[in-house]
Amino acid sequence: MKITFLGSGNIAQAIMKGLIANGISVSQITAADPNKAAKDQTGKLGVNITADNQAAVEWADVIVISVKPNVVTEITREIADIINEKLVISVAAGITCQTLQDSLGSTAHVIRCMPNTPAQIQSGITGLFATSIISAEEQKVAEQILGAVGKYIWVKEETELHAVTAISGSGPAYFFYIIEALQKAATQLGLSEDLARLLVIETAIGASKMTLAEETKTAEQLRREVTSPGGTTAAAINILEEGDLVGLMSRAVCSANARSIELAQDIS
Numbered sequence: 001m002k003i004t005f006l007g008s009g010n011i012a013q014a015i016m017k018g019l020i021a022n023g024i025s026v027s028q029i030t031a032a033d034p035n036k037a038a039k040d041q042t043g044k045l046g047v048n049i050t051a052d053n054q055a056a057v058e059w060a061d062v063i064v065i066s067v068k069p070n071v072v073t074e075i076t077r078e079i080a081d082i083i084n085e086k087l088v089i090s091v092a093a094g095i096t097c098q099t100l101q102d103s104l105g106s107t108a109h110v111i112r113c114m115p116n117t118p119a120q121i122q123s124g125i126t127g128l129f130a131t132s133i134i135s136a137e138e139q140k141v142a143e144q145i146l147g148a149v150g151k152y153i154w155v156k157e158e159t160e161l162h163a164v165t166a167i168s169g170s171g172p173a174y175f176f177y178i179i180e181a182l183q184k185a186a187t188q189l190g191l192s193e194d195l196a197r198l199l200v201i202e203t204a205i206g207a208s209k210m211t212l213a214e215e216t217k218t219a220e221q222l223r224r225e226v227t228s229p230g231g232t233t234a235a236a237i238n239i240l241e242e243g244d245l246v247g248l249m250s251r252a253v254c255s256a257n258a259r260s261i262e263l264a265q266d267i268s
């Protein structure tokens with residue numbers, strides 16, 4: 001399988017690194033990008049580099065569109081005549097399959113996906129959506145590519161990608177924010193920055209791993225188990241409940257979901 005990335009910035013490089021780590025040969029990957037810095041970086045990975053999108057598409061079996069959303073239509077128009085039935089995987093936020101097929105052709109083999117930034121350390125999660133023309137074999141190819149940077153899930157309806165964007169796409173920032181807030185609180189209690197960082201990060205990792213490992217218990221059950229009445233955890237949780245953390249998170253996520261819908265409408 002030969003894979004071309006049209007646009008070789010942050011997310012493309014993360015996926016390329018994951019593919020190489022998973023045993024895909026650098027000779028099977030081409031990065032097409034006019035940007036010198038991007039070319040220098042991908043060159044260091046050892047993959048083929050070019051600024052010629054069309055030659056890169058002709059060479060490949062699978063095309064990953066990994067440019068910013070506002071450049072996608074320019075690219076799809078450029079490659080429309082040579083794409084034929086090659087699999088096209090777009091990571092561009094908000095660009096619908098319909099928009100891709102409007103310029104690539106109505107029979108173009110398109111998969112859309114929404115990875116997230118922990119893909120950079122192969123700990124991402126990607127939401128994928130396949131158009132009806134996509135075969136099981138093509139789905140496997142997409143799983144191999146996005147699976148190189150973490151886990152993946154398929155959604156049945158393309159519109160569900162808005163919720164995926166609001167939860168896992170934007171989600172790392174929510175957790176960074178919580179880590180940031182806890183670290184601040186720890187230093188306010190007199191702990192050093194280093195100690196605060198270590199305690200908070202290890203606690204976040206431990207709680208995440210425990211939530212994953214305890215398959216029969218929900219996060220709520222785990223929380224209740226460590227919250228003894230009248231204890232220290234209860235004292236803290238009371239304050240979070242007074243501030244309606246659950247309601248606040250729900251509003252935040254709804255707002256991200258609405259913004260994703262709005263941005264997609266602006267682009268199309």
Ligand SMILES: NC(=O)c1ccc[n+]([C@@H]2O[C@H](COP(=O)([O-])OP(=O)(O)OC[C@H]3O[C@@H](n4cnc5c(N)ncnc54)[C@H](OP(=O)(O)O)[C@@H]3O)[C@@H](O)[C@H]2O)c1
Binds near residue numbers: 008092
């Ligand atoms: N980063 C993430 O974690 C993440 C997560 C989910 C989805 N995405 C999606 O992934 C896409 C790329 O994001 P990114 O963060 O990787 O962006 P990025 O770092 O800016 O990379 C895009 C690259 O494409 C290049 N480019 C511009 N015009 C081009 C053209 N005509 N042909 C080929 N390459 C061209 C850009 O060069 P210039 O800089 O010179 O324009 C840049 O090097 C976006 O659509 C985004 O929605 C990213």
